[in-house]
Amino acid sequence: MSVSSSSKVNYLLIPALIGAIGLYLLPGLASALFSFTDYNLQSLPRFTGLANYRDVITDSLFWHSIKISFFYTAFVVPTSTLLPLFVAVILSQVKNRSFLSIVYLVPMVISPVAQAFIWIWLFNPEYGLLNTMLNALGLPSLLWLYDTQTALISICFMSLWGFGVGTMIYVASMKSIPNNVIRMTELDGASFFKTVTKVIVPHVYPTILFIAALGFIQSMQVFYPGYLMTDGGPQNATLFHMLYLFRNAFIYNKMGYALAMSTIFAVFLMLLSYGSYRFYNKRRGVA
Amino acid sequence: MRIGHWIITLIVILFVGWKWEFFLPPDEEKSQSEIRLVFLGADAMRQPLEAKIASFNQGNPNGRIKLEIYPTGSEQKLNLMLATGQAPDIWATGLEKLPTLLANKSISSISNLIFDADLAGLLPVSETLAGKIQGELFAVPFLYNPIGLFINKTMLQECGIATENSRMDRTQFEEALQRIRQKKGANVFGCLVSYYFSNLLPWLWGSGADPFPAGEKFSNLDSPEVVRILTWLNTLIVQDGLLPNPEDVDRFGMPDYMLFKKERAAMFVGRASLSAQLKDADFEWEIIPVPGDQDIRTTNILTTVLVCRKQHEKDRLLGQSLKFLISPQFQDFFANFGVVVPAERNVIVDKYLIPGGYPPLEKRQYLLNLVEDGRLFVPPVHWDEIVDLVINPNLWKLYKSNPQEIEQICKNMAAHADAILRGENVGK
Numbered sequence: 001m002s003v004s005s006s007s008k009v010n011y012l013l014i015p016a017l018i019g020a021i022g023l024y025l026l027p028g029l030a031s032a033l034f035s036f037t038d039y040n041l042q043s044l045p046r047f048t049g050l051a052n053y054r055d056v057i058t059d060s061l062f063w064h065s066i067k068i069s070f071f072y073t074a075f076v077v078p079t080s081t082l083l084p085l086f087v088a089v090i091l092s093q094v095k096n097r098s099f100l101s102i103v104y105l106v107p108m109v110i111s112p113v114a115q116a117f118i119w120i121w122l123f124n125p126e127y128g129l130l131n132t133m134l135n136a137l138g139l140p141s142l143l144w145l146y147d148t149q150t151a152l153i154s155i156c157f158m159s160l161w162g163f164g165v166g167t168m169i170y171v172a173s174m175k176s177i178p179n180n181v182i183r184m185t186e187l188d189g190a191s192f193f194k195t196v197t198k199v200i201v202p203h204v205y206p207t208i209l210f211i212a213a214l215g216f217i218q219s220m221q222v223f224y225p226g227y228l229m230t231d232g233g234p235q236n237a238t239l240f241h242m243l244y245l246f247r248n249a250f251i252y253n254k255m256g257y258a259l260a261m262s263t264i265f266a267v268f269l270m271l272l273s274y275g276s277y278r279f280y281n282k283r284r285g286v287a
Numbered sequence: 288m289r290i291g292h293w294i295i296t297l298i299v300i301l302f303v304g305w306k307w308e309f310f311l312p313p314d315e316e317k318s319q320s321e322i323r324l325v326f327l328g329a330d331a332m333r334q335p336l337e338a339k340i341a342s343f344n345q346g347n348p349n350g351r352i353k354l355e356i357y358p359t360g361s362e363q364k365l366n367l368m369l370a371t372g373q374a375p376d377i378w379a380t381g382l383e384k385l386p387t388l389l390a391n392k393s394i395s396s397i398s399n400l401i402f403d404a405d406l407a408g409l410l411p412v413s414e415t416l417a418g419k420i421q422g423e424l425f426a427v428p429f430l431y432n433p434i435g436l437f438i439n440k441t442m443l444q445e446c447g448i449a450t451e452n453s454r455m456d457r458t459q460f461e462e463a464l465q466r467i468r469q470k471k472g473a474n475v476f477g478c479l480v481s482y483y484f485s486n487l488l489p490w491l492w493g494s495g496a497d498p499f500p501a502g503e504k505f506s507n508l509d510s511p512e513v514v515r516i517l518t519w520l521n522t523l524i525v526q527d528g529l530l531p532n533p534e535d536v537d538r539f540g541m542p543d544y545m546l547f548k549k550e551r552a553a554m555f556v557g558r559a560s561l562s563a564q565l566k567d568a569d570f571e572w573e574i575i576p577v578p579g580d581q582d583i584r585t586t587n588i589l590t591t592v593l594v595c596r597k598q599h600e601k602d603r604l605l606g607q608s609l610k611f612l613i614s615p616q617f618q619d620f621f622a623n624f625g626v627v628v629p630a631e632r633n634v635i636v637d638k639y640l641i642p643g644g645y646p647p648l649e650k651r652q653y654l655l656n657l658v659e660d661g662r663l664f665v666p667p668v669h670w671d672e673i674v675d676l677v678i679n680p681n682l683w684k685l686y687k688s689n690p691q692e693i694e695q696i697c698k699n700m701a702a703h704a705d706a707i708l709r710g711e712n713v714g715k
Contacts (some may be wrong), residue, residue, distance in 0.1 A: 036662070040387070040391065041363075041365060041367065041369070041370040042369045042370055042387070042388070042393050043390070043392065043393070045395075061676065120540075124538075124540040125538040125539065126538060126539045126540060126541075128540070129538070141538075143537070143538050145540075146534075146537040146538055146540065179488050196309055199350035209629040232675075233679075234534075234537070235680060236680065244310060245403035247671075247675065249363075249674075250362065250363035250366065251362070251671050251672075252669070252672045253366065253387065
């Protein structure tokens with residue numbers, strides 16, 4: 001590429017850069033600044049130093065909400081990464097897979113609010129489909145969203161509903177594997193399992209990392225199931241970090257406090273992302 | 288060059304579109320003669336509310352009210368309006384928000400717009416409850432919601448429980464629970480007790496306890512009266528098994544009034560506004576005061592007040608609008624709509640309380656009694672925070688503990704609630 005065409009490309013990046021600065025960097029900086037104030041959305045903020053950070057760190061409910069978000073992430077990231085891979089491998093063996101592809105994508109077309117209400121009914125302890133099925137199998141009913149022991153697991157279980165997008169991404173990624181590579185492994189007598197583990201998985205490894213990273217970020221920021229389905233209950237069993245942040249910001253009007261929570265969380269996520277980035281590069285042999 | 292021309296043209300169009308008002312003559316007259324009124328509520332309210340407002344607008348050639356309705360729970364939208372200088376002229380808000388709005392100078396005194404004579408027709412509330420702070424009026428009471436004991440009269444009569452008096456003391460209530468258990472077995476709950484603290488208030492006040500003295504920066508959640516009544520409820524749940532644990536009721540995944548309507552519960556404690564949900568029940572029902580010690584009284588909750596962002600050039604129209612909003616002419620809309628008791632007491636006995644002539648007269652009379660005799664609960668500042676962080680977690684424990692542990696739970700509740708009332712962060 002010549003110097004002039006390269007500089008044209010650079011100019012074309014300017015709108016995206018303006019968007020990134022205006023919509024992400026500046027609000028991020030403003031959030032960090034307001035986290036040092038008692039901003040309550042209605043009056044002018046006053047500087048309070050590190051008071052919000054001190055309060056957040058000593059707030060047991062903050063750590064509880066972090067724990068809940070981590071538990072959710074620990075469940076959702078591996079399952080939402082590996083389950084679509086498994087389904088995609090099976091799907092790649094099916095010849096006419098258009099119908100199945102549509103079926104897997106349908107849950108993603110439904111809005112999160114509608115999804116939440118569908119699942120509230122599925123989980124209904126008295127009249128829900130899940131308990132009806134359990135009872136038909138001779139198993140006892142569960143309280144699902146209404147029990148501190150099962151509420152979070154129920155929401156984790158619900159999250160698997162959206163594995164269709166991951167499946168489609170894997171299928172697209174697998175299409176880029178040259179046919180002759182697969183054929184050659186078959187000619188060499190490799191079993192299906194070996195083909196998957198030695199050819200397909202290494203080939204789609206960057207996609208796996210991409211889906212895992214995306215899943216991690218989305219899971220840590222999960223909000224709507226707790227907000228719509230349980231309101232953080234029972235007994236704060238589903239009080240996700242984002243839900244607690246939202247309550248502080250918009251229900252208790254403690255915007256400065258909520259922004260301190262957000263800043264701590266953002267730094268934490270950045271450190272984690274940096275760690276995983278270093279780990280990935282190390283595995284690839286990049287210095 | 289052609290591309291350059293296109294870009295310049297585009298910029299000009301964008302500028303003109305963006306600053307369109309710049310090219311228009313100033314519209315001072317319009318801004319001065321229009322009151323922006325914001326309500327948070329169901330979308331179904333829109334059409335009838337608009338009709339009411341239209342009637343006001345027709346009769347007022349000097350100005351008009353412009354109505355904006357946002358869904359219930361969009362308080363953050365209102366907060367953003369206040370934060371960005373887009374506050375409406377009048378809006379309905381929870382009374383518990385009043386001190387915060389005042390501290391933030393988001394609202395103005397309306398003492399010179401509304402006079403005591405205008406408030407005389409309102410419910411018998413004290414000056415403080417009418418939104419008076421240090422002699423200045425900052426809010427007008429708008430909506431109330433009394434709490435009562437809903438009883439399935441048909442079922443109680445089947446169980447041999449007298450319902451003619453429409454009153455019960457706590458001994459009679461216990462006897463009723465026992466009879467329901469004997470006659471109906473475990474499939475029917477005698478009475479539902481929810482985790483909502485507001486539903487516990489009538490029990491507490493019925494025992495002489497005042498858990499949140501109005502205007503104070505401390506709670507009385509550990510007073511002997513509170514401990515006594517909560518121990519009584521705990522005993523009925525944990526030891527006697529006559530009341531269900533709210534957790535056992537949760538498994539139905541439906542609100543109390545639905546279980547009552549489906550005849551899975553003979554009684555429940557709830558807000559009078561739930562009457563609207565029971566219009567088509569297959570049995571005869573009644574609302575009676577929640578059983579108390581002697582002087583039976585029921586909690587009435589002041590839910591909503593009207594506040595203003597005062598603008599001198601609009602004062603006259605603001606005053607007219609406020610008077611219209613608390614007038615019987617406007618308030619009967621709420622009586623028709625959801626049985627939320629409106630500010631104007633005469634509406635309670637209005638024949639249009641619930642369309643279709645329901646509930647019967649004695650129920651309306653009871654509502655009137657509730658409003659006139661019942662105590663009025665004004666939620667304290669930081670109410671949402673206290674409920675989420677202190678009361679709800681402790682009520683959960685309360686219904687699972689031994690009666691001996693109740694006192695300690697109440698002490699913990701009081702200590703945490705007091706800290707929040709002082710504006711401290713409490714966490715869990």
